[in-house]
Amino acid sequence: MHAATGDFSTFMPQIVTMYYRLIAKRIYLSFFLVALITLSNKLSAQDGKALFQSNCASCHSVFKQVTGPALRGVTGRVPDNKLLHAWIHNNATVLASGNKYFTDLFNQFSKTPMNTFPNLSDADIDAILKYIETTPPPSTTPTDGGGPGGKEPDNSFLYGILTIILAVIMLTMLQVNSNLKKLSDDKEGVPSQEPIPFYRNKAYITFVILILFVIGGYYLVQGAIGLGRNKDYQPEQPIFYSHKVHAGTNQISCLYCHGNALQSKHATVPALNVCMNCHAAINEYTGKEKLYRENGEEVNGTAEIQKLYSYTGYDPKAGKYTEPGKPVEWTKIHNLPDHVFFSHAQHTNAGKVQCQTCHGPIQEMNEVKQFADLSMGWCINCHRTTKVNFPDSLGNDGNKFYSIYEKFHKDIKAGDSITVEKIGGTECQKCHY
Ligand code: HEC
Ligand code: HEC
Ligand code: HEC
Ligand code: HEC
Ligand code: HEC
Ligand code: HEC
Structure with a gap:
């Protein structure tokens, strides 16, 4: 009996040590979790922003009235979420129903019709609304290009601080861990070696190298993918x-000036004789x-x-023309590989x-700025979400070329619609020679 209790008390410090090791492991884990949450948070915030920029930014800005009203606070102005969704899906039906708020707004904007967006899902619209209501105002420097929307909320500072706090806690725990081990060793009379300082601790070094490797790898890959891209x-x-x-x-x-955009591959920049028609x-x-x-600088x-x-x-x-002309060497801005x-x-x-x-609010730019990144993801994302303009499917003439798509036609009759992806818009050879 006596012997058994004695045995137990000599085990006690070891149990405590194990317990602290377990905690240290948990802390490693939460460190990774924080990193993960940071990433996923970025992704979902971007979703609404991307949808806003590709569908709405041509007429709306979050904070400024452009062709349409500034959209910040719209969920307050139109508290009925269902009505707001209906408006964004198809404003014509809301106007036809004689809703007073929207009819007044429509008249106030000299009856400028808004586009319809039958292709946006309710989740898409919620993401856009979330972006509209949460994006912080842009810093108001006079040289601001006047791009639509604000910057996305940046929580990296907060996460950075959290990470540092967790790292400090982790180090403290490791220190406590080794101190406890030393204590227990002393008690048992085991000759203890000097504890290894943390900067020579193998587990610690491996951990730091691993983190640096992951972060370095992420930026290396991002940088490599971004080579040759010229957004802004x-x-x-x-x-x-x-x-x-x-x-x-x-x-x-x-x-x-860019009439070729309707008939040919290139929109082209006009020749100077087009300018001279007016000038x-x-x-x-x-x-x-x-x-x-x-x-x-003033011009x-x-x-x-x-x-x-x-x-x-x-x-x-x-x-009259007195000298031979020479062409202007405009700098080409948009360039696909x-x-x-x-x-x-x-x-x-x-x-x-x-x-x-695709080009952003060009009519508000003094100097043209590349609006989209022209990445493959940009093309593909639009093809995944944009509905094909079939004859009569959206109440207009549509593209007659696709009238051979009998099956799709039936789907449309059944109330379904077809994305560009379904007609081959994500097949490699459609975009690559
Ligand atoms: C072709 C230009 C155009 C596009 C594209 C456009 N809108 Fe509009 N929007 C307007 C105009 C103009 C109004 C003002 C009402 C009217 O004249 O129809 C408006 C009004 C609104 C309103 C009501 C605003 C208020 O203050 O109550 C909301 C909400 C709205 N738009 C959301 C969107 C969203 C979301 C998108 C993108 C999915 C979008 N709009 C795309 C032109 C546009
Ligand atoms: C679906 C997206 C999209 C739309 C819509 C679009 N563009 Fe473009 N535009 C591009 C891309 C991508 C390039 C780069 C082309 C290249 O490098 O071959 C470009 C290039 C240009 C250029 C540079 C000269 C050239 O042809 O390469 C001009 C000018 C231009 N676009 C004007 C217009 C005008 C005007 C319209 C509307 C009538 C328009 N674009 C509609 C995507 C678009
Ligand atoms: C359809 C008529 C028209 C055409 C075509 C036209 N312009 Fe203009 N341009 C104007 C008008 C109007 C103004 C403004 C004059 C004013 O406000 O006093 C202007 C102003 C300008 C200015 C002074 C403001 C500024 O933008 O810096 C320049 C430079 C200019 N045009 C260059 C060009 C060039 C280059 C072309 C050909 C690519 C061209 N314009 C084609 C009508 C035209
Ligand atoms: C009066 C002629 C004129 C009109 C109107 C005009 N542009 Fe341009 N555009 C030019 C000229 C000249 C350039 C080349 C100089 C520059 O980049 O600013 C150009 C350049 C561009 C570019 C960049 C081309 C590149 O190098 O990649 C785009 C995109 C573009 N225009 C789109 C538009 C859109 C969209 C509209 C209508 C909202 C429009 N333009 C109206 C004359 C015009
Ligand atoms: C804003 C949306 C949008 C973006 C961005 C966009 N596209 Fe498209 N694309 C369309 C639509 C809509 C069609 C279908 C046109 C039709 O009715 O034939 C299409 C069709 C095509 C087709 C023909 C597909 C077929 O099956 O015939 C090719 C090729 C194509 N796009 C290439 C590109 C490339 C390359 C880019 C990026 C540089 C791009 N697109 C970016 C909307 C977009
Ligand atoms: C809707 C048009 C489109 C389709 C469909 C498409 N691509 Fe691309 N692809 C692009 C564009 C635009 C770029 C140039 C991106 C850049 O400059 O960053 C590109 C670039 C690439 C590159 C070069 C690497 C890079 O990211 O720049 C590869 C490899 C590639 N595509 C492979 C494919 C394969 C494989 C498929 C079929 C599964 C495919 N693409 C389908 C538009 C398309």
């Missing part, structure tokens, strides 16, 4: 030609709004029009996709 690229052009002045203030149609007469800039470059519009004359060899006083086939006609004409869906 905004070069300075030889003439300060402002899309805001032309397509925005003066409402010149995109197709006046033979318009020889100075008298617009109310002053023009600024991205870096805040003299009249001097920029003079540059146009020196390129074309036009003498505005004599009213050579192994990708992309046709504008297929998208703008057959698919009826708006220029702004």
Whole structure:
């Protein structure tokens, strides 16, 4: 009996040690969990943002009135979630039902119709609304490009602090662990070795190397994938030609200059004689709004029009061309790699996709900035979610080419619709030579 109790008390410190080891393991685990949560949080926040940018940003900004109203606070203005979903799905039916709030809004926006989005699921709309209501306001620097929406909420700072706290706790626990072991060894009379300091502890070193390897690997792969991608690229052009002045203030149609976008692969940049259709007469800039470059430098519009004359060899006083012209070397902004086939006609004409869906609010840019990253994921995601414009399926002419798709046609009659993916929009050879 006596002997048994004695045995037990000598085991006691070892049990305590094991217990602390267990806790240390738990802490390792929670460390990984925090990292995981950080990642998944980023993913879901991006979802709503991506949907907003590809579907709504051409007319809406979260904080600014553009073509449509600023959307922040809309869930407060329209507390009926079902009605709000119905509006976003198909605003025409809501207007037809004679809802007072939306009819007033419609009139207030001089009866500008909003697009319908029959293809967005309720979950998609919830994600968009969540993005609208949670994205923080953009920092208001004057040189802000005026891009739609704010930045996504950034919790990395919080997670960073949490990680450091957990790491400190982990180190303390390890220290306590080794101290306890030493104590128990002393009690048992086992000659104890000097405890190994943590920076020479093999488990600790392996752990740090592993973490560095994972983080380093993540950034290496991201960097490698991003090579050759130029989202937000905004070069300075030889003439300060402002899309805001032309397509925005003066409402010149995109197709006046980029008409090839409807018939061919390339939208192309117009020749200078297109400019001269107007600028033979318009020889100075008298617009109310002053023009600024991205870096805040003021631009003299009249001097920029003079540059146009020196390129074309036009003498505005004599009213005729006196010298041979030379082309402007515009810097090309959007550039897909050579192994990708992309046709504008297929998208703008057959698919009826708006220029702004892919190029952003060009009519608000003084200097063009690349809006989409032009990654493969960007193409594929849109093909996965965009419904094909079949004849009559959305109440318009649609693309007659697809009228041979009998089966799909029946599906549509049954109230279903078809994504681009289903007609082969994610098959490799459709986009790659
Ligand atoms: C073609 C331009 C256009 C697009 C694209 C567009 N909207 Fe609109 N939206 C408008 C206009 C204009 C109004 C104001 C009412 C009207 O004139 O129909 C509006 C109104 C709204 C309202 C009501 C706002 C309020 O203050 O009550 C909501 C909500 C809304 N839009 C959400 C969306 C969402 C979500 C998307 C993307 C899925 C979207 N809109 C895409 C033009 C657009
Ligand atoms: C009066 C002529 C004119 C009109 C109208 C016009 N553009 Fe342009 N666009 C140009 C010129 C010139 C350039 C080349 C200089 C530059 O990049 O700013 C250009 C460049 C672009 C580019 C970048 C091309 C590249 O290098 O990748 C895009 C995208 C674009 N325009 C889209 C549009 C859209 C969308 C509209 C309608 C909202 C529009 N443009 C209206 C003349 C015009
Ligand atoms: C489905 C997305 C999409 C739509 C819609 C779209 N573009 Fe583009 N645009 C692109 C891509 C991708 C490129 C780069 C093409 C390349 O490098 O071969 C581009 C390039 C351009 C260029 C540079 C010159 C060229 O042809 O490569 C201009 C200008 C342009 N687009 C104007 C327009 C205009 C104007 C519209 C509307 C009528 C429009 N785009 C609609 C995706 C789109
Ligand atoms: C359909 C008529 C039209 C065409 C085509 C046109 N412009 Fe203009 N442009 C205007 C008008 C209108 C203004 C503004 C004049 C004002 O407000 O005093 C303007 C202003 C300008 C300015 C001064 C403001 C600024 O944007 O820096 C420049 C430079 C200019 N145009 C260059 C061009 C070039 C280059 C082209 C050909 C790619 C072109 N324009 C094609 C009508 C046109
Ligand atoms: C904003 C949405 C959107 C984006 C972004 C987009 N596409 Fe498309 N794409 C469409 C639609 C809609 C169609 C169907 C057009 C039709 O009705 O024929 C289509 C059709 C195509 C087709 C023909 C598919 C077939 O089966 O005939 C090709 C090829 C294609 N896209 C390539 C691209 C490439 C390459 C990119 C990226 C650089 C891209 N698309 C980005 C919407 C998009
Ligand atoms: C809707 C159009 C589209 C389809 C379908 C498509 N791709 Fe791509 N792919 C692209 C674009 C655009 C890029 C260029 C991306 C970039 O520059 O980052 C690309 C790039 C690539 C690259 C180069 C690596 C990279 O990420 O840049 C590979 C490899 C590739 N695609 C393989 C495939 C395979 C395999 C398939 C079939 C499963 C496929 N693609 C289907 C549009 C498409």
